[in-house]
Amino acid sequence: MYVPPGYRVLITGASSGLGAMMAKLLGADKARVAITGRRADRLEKVAEAVRAAGGTPMILTGDTSSPEDAQRHVETINQAWGGIDWVILNAGVGLHTPGHKFKAADFKYTFDVNLMGPCYYLEHIIPIMLKQKKGTIAGVSSLAAFRGLPETGAYSASKAGLMTLLESLRVDLSRKGIRVVSVNPGFVKSEMTAQNDPGQMLFLMETEAGARCMLSGIKRGKRIVHFPKRLSLFVKYVLGNMPGFIYDFGVRRIGRRKSPPGTVFGDWNKAAATSPEKTI
Numbered sequence: 001m002y003v004p005p006g007y008r009v010l011i012t013g014a015s016s017g018l019g020a021m022m023a024k025l026l027g028a029d030k031a032r033v034a035i036t037g038r039r040a041d042r043l044e045k046v047a048e049a050v051r052a053a054g055g056t057p058m059i060l061t062g063d064t065s066s067p068e069d070a071q072r073h074v075e076t077i078n079q080a081w082g083g084i085d086w087v088i089l090n091a092g093v094g095l096h097t098p099g100h101k102f103k104a105a106d107f108k109y110t111f112d113v114n115l116m117g118p119c120y121y122l123e124h125i126i127p128i129m130l131k132q133k134k135g136t137i138a139g140v141s142s143l144a145a146f147r148g149l150p151e152t153g154a155y156s157a158s159k160a161g162l163m164t165l166l167e168s169l170r171v172d173l174s175r176k177g178i179r180v181v182s183v184n185p186g187f188v189k190s191e192m193t194a195q196n197d198p199g200q201m202l203f204l205m206e207t208e209a210g211a212r213c214m215l216s217g218i219k220r221g222k223r224i225v226h227f228p229k230r231l232s233l234f235v236k237y238v239l240g241n242m243p244g245f246i247y248d249f250g251v252r253r254i255g256r257r258k259s260p261p262g263t264v265f266g267d268w269n270k271a272a273a274t275s276p277e278k279t280i
Ligand SMILES: NC(=O)c1ccc[n+]([C@@H]2O[C@H](COP(=O)([O-])OP(=O)(O)OC[C@H]3O[C@@H](n4cnc5c(N)ncnc54)[C@H](OP(=O)(O)O)[C@@H]3O)[C@@H](O)[C@H]2O)c1
Pocket: 012, 013, 014, 015, 016, 017, 018, 019, 036, 037, 038, 039, 040, 042, 062, 063, 064, 065, 090, 091, 092, 093, 094, 113, 140, 141, 142, 143, 184, 185, 186, 187, 188, 189, 190, 191, 192, 193, 265, 266, 267, 268, 269
């Protein structure tokens, strides 16, 4: 069991992948789970699964990069359930952004979803948790936060920004009864990773195994939840401390993707709109 029955949990980006799986697992704990995303049909399916597992779902459609949607979501939960115990800021997008085809718009789009999105929710969640004198805030960063990975500068920078933001908040809020957790997964099966070259995804995990690692780490209130262990220890401690000239030599080749610049991983609405020729 990850949470007591009736716990009030908000998960952003729960229409697929890790967010959807965490919602289902918390449903089995009989939690109340508010799920967000833009695809209403997918949220309906996740809500059905939460209900079937024994939980109480609440569907909140909207765009995580919209301050108005974030405010509306948090207020709706607070009015219906009288507070929030856990928030898992999970919605995210990855873009192929090779340095030689640099487009500021790709970076803005990624930062709006991965970094500003969590900020829009936090602005309204923190006052509620301060009033409650308790709560847990988890943000889903990535192992990509520990070093600038090739051809994914926007993603790496957004996740490093989120991890650093969470660390500051952790210090600021630790004496107020609020726990702040940075979740830094390695490769996990989801829509986001479906187009990646499997040969480049070391220690690729099943979605359920990844979601369980996330929930048990959040439950324990760990400062940083990183997995799978062998990859994450290597990235955090070996790659993280590796001198730049060795790092550059080692990673120069591994990041090359076959997809054209701007390809969006895990954002099917935008991918369909901008890249109709792609298999999505
Ligand atoms: N899978 C991995 O290997 C891996 C590794 C490290 C970190 N992560 C992180 O884990 C999180 C979950 O990703 P995933 O792997 O489960 O991928 P996914 O299946 O593509 O899920 C992404 C979720 O984010 C939502 N989302 C994306 N853009 C949004 C927007 N503008 N507004 C609202 N929701 C939005 C999507 O919902 P809609 O499309 O319905 O809006 C979807 O529910 C992400 O933050 C990702 O960066 C994943």
